Amino acid sequence: MPTKFDKGHVQLWTCALDGVPPFLRSRLSDLLTPDEQERARRFRFSIHRDRYIACRAALRTLLGTYLGIVPRDVQLVHNAHGKPALNHSGAALTFNLAHCEGFALLAFGYEQELGVDVENVTRTMDYEGVAGAAFSAEERATLLSLYGADRAAWFFRCWTLREAYLKGVGTGFAARPSALCMHDADDRSALMLRSENDESEHWELRAIDLPAPYVGAIATRAALKSCKVSAFQWDQAQRYLPVLAEKREPRPSRADIL
Numbered sequence: 458m459p460t461k462f463d464k465g466h467v468q469l470w471t472c473a474l475d476g477v478p479p480f481l482r483s484r485l486s487d488l489l490t491p492d493e494q495e496r497a498r499r500f501r502f503s504i505h506r507d508r509y510i511a512c513r514a515a516l517r518t519l520l521g522t523y524l525g526i527v528p529r530d531v532q533l534v535h536n537a538h539g540k541p542a543l544n545h546s547g548a549a550l551t552f553n554l555a556h557c558e559g560f561a562l563l564a565f566g567y568e569q570e571l572g573v574d575v576e577n578v579t580r581t582m583d584y585e586g587v588a589g590a591a592f593s594a595e596e597r598a599t600l601l602s603l604y605g606a607d608r609a610a611w612f613f614r615c616w617t618l619r620e621a622y623l624k625g626v627g628t629g630f631a632a633r634p635s636a637l638c639m640h641d642a643d644d645r646s647a648l649m650l651r652s653e654n655d656e657s658e659h660w661e662l663r664a665i666d667l668p669a670p671y672v673g674a675i676a677t678r679a680a681l682k683s684c685k686v687s688a689f690q691w692d693q694a695q696r697y698l699p700v701l702a703e704k705r706e707p708r709p710s711r712a713d714i715l
Contacts, residue, residue, distance in 0.1 A: 463567060464566075464567045464568045464569055465569065465679065465680055465681065465682035466567070466682055466683045466684075467564055467565065467566045467569070467571060467675065467677060467681060467684045467685075468565045468566075468685055468687070469562065469563070469564050469573070469665065469684060469685065469686045469687070470519060470562070470563045470564075470686075470687055470688070470689045471560070471668070471686065471688050471689065472511070472512070472515045472560070472561040472688075472689040473559065473560065473688075473689075474507075474508040474511040474559045474560065474561055475511075475559035476559075476691070477507070481694070481695055482511075484698055485511060485694065486510050486514075487529070487698060488514045488517050488529055488697060488698070489510065489513050489514065489517065489529065490529060496509070497509050508556070508558075508559060511561075512554070512556055512561050514528070514694050515563065515689050515694065516552075516554055516563055517529065518689075518693050518694040519563060519565065519693075520543070520550070520552065520565075522693070523550055523565065524543075524545065524548065524550065527697060528694075528697050531543070531545075532544040536627050538627055538628050540553075540572075540624065540627040541553075541554075549568045550565060550567060551565070551566045551567070551569055551571055552564060552565045552566070552571075553571050553572045553573050553624060553625065554573065555573045555574045555575045555624070555673070557575045558577060560575060560577075561575070562574075562575040562667070562673050563689070564675055566677065569677055569678060569679055570625055570627075570677070570678040571625050571675060571676060571677045571678070572620075572621045572623070572624030572625025572626070572675070573621050573624065573665075573673060573674065573675050573676075574617040574618075574620040574621040574624065574673060575617065575667065575671055575672070575673040576613050576616060576617055576671065576673075577670050577671055578609055578610065578669075578670050578671070578672055579670045582612070584600060584609070585597075585601070587616070588600050590634075591616070591634040592619075592634075593636075593637065593638040595638055596615055596638060596639065600612060600615075610672075613672050614664055614672060614674075617664070617672055617674035618639050618664065618674040618676070619634055619639065620674070621674040621676040622637065622660060622662055622676040625660065625677070625678065626660075659678055659679065660676050660678050661676070661677050661679070661680055662675070662676045663675055663681060663684065665684070665686065666686075667686075
């Protein structure tokens with residue numbers, strides 16, 4: 458279960474979105490708000506709907522546990538670029554999440570803005586084309602100097618670090634991603650070599666070791682003192698469902714209706 462932590466210490470949770478036990482899958486939507494439930498109903502394919510519900514349920518379960526409230530009572534807001542945040546007065550908890558196919562990565566910090574990203578390294582992509590639009594000239598040159606698996610590994614490492622940072626600052630790709638340039642350091646952190654503003658110098662970026670075939674990255678504003686990775690277990694969400702059932706109004710019996 459989640460534990461309390463101090464500024465500079467981040468808790469990461471991995472979540473298998475396709476690993477929800479069958480008996481629990483149909484009940485997870487009870488942890489979501491009416492707006493989220495309505496959004497889930499709009500998905501055309503069931504696999505996308507189920508993954509969305511699972512991801513939101515895991516997020517709300519962890520947030521609710523940290524805050525000591527029922528998951529569905531967690532109030533969220535989003536900035537103009539879609540970055541989520543808590544809408545609770547005095548709450549110092551910060552968070553971010555990313556998902557790729559059936560795998561999600563959720564990050565939680567204390568008084569520390571952060572962003573995360575995750576990608577599947579076996580995903581087929583036009584590396585050169587994407588790099589031409591999103592990478593700096595120096596990064597493109599590095600990419601073209603590599604071949605095969607080395608090129609794919611470097612591409613996804615550079616991409617996840619970049620996206621984690623852009624999600625952390627809350628702009629996403631509304632900012633020009635090619636205005637950034639990453640440099641790999643011996644301690645597996647990434648240092649900003651160039652940016653169009655001074656904001657980047659206050660951020661620390663690190664690659665995250667995840668189960669294959671996924672790779673991830675985290676960006677934090679200020680120093681990252683520790684980063685613990687745990688696997689989310691679905692019984693963490695299951696324990697909240699009886700609480701929700703107790704809060705609902707009892708359904709009238711047939712005798713009451715008659």
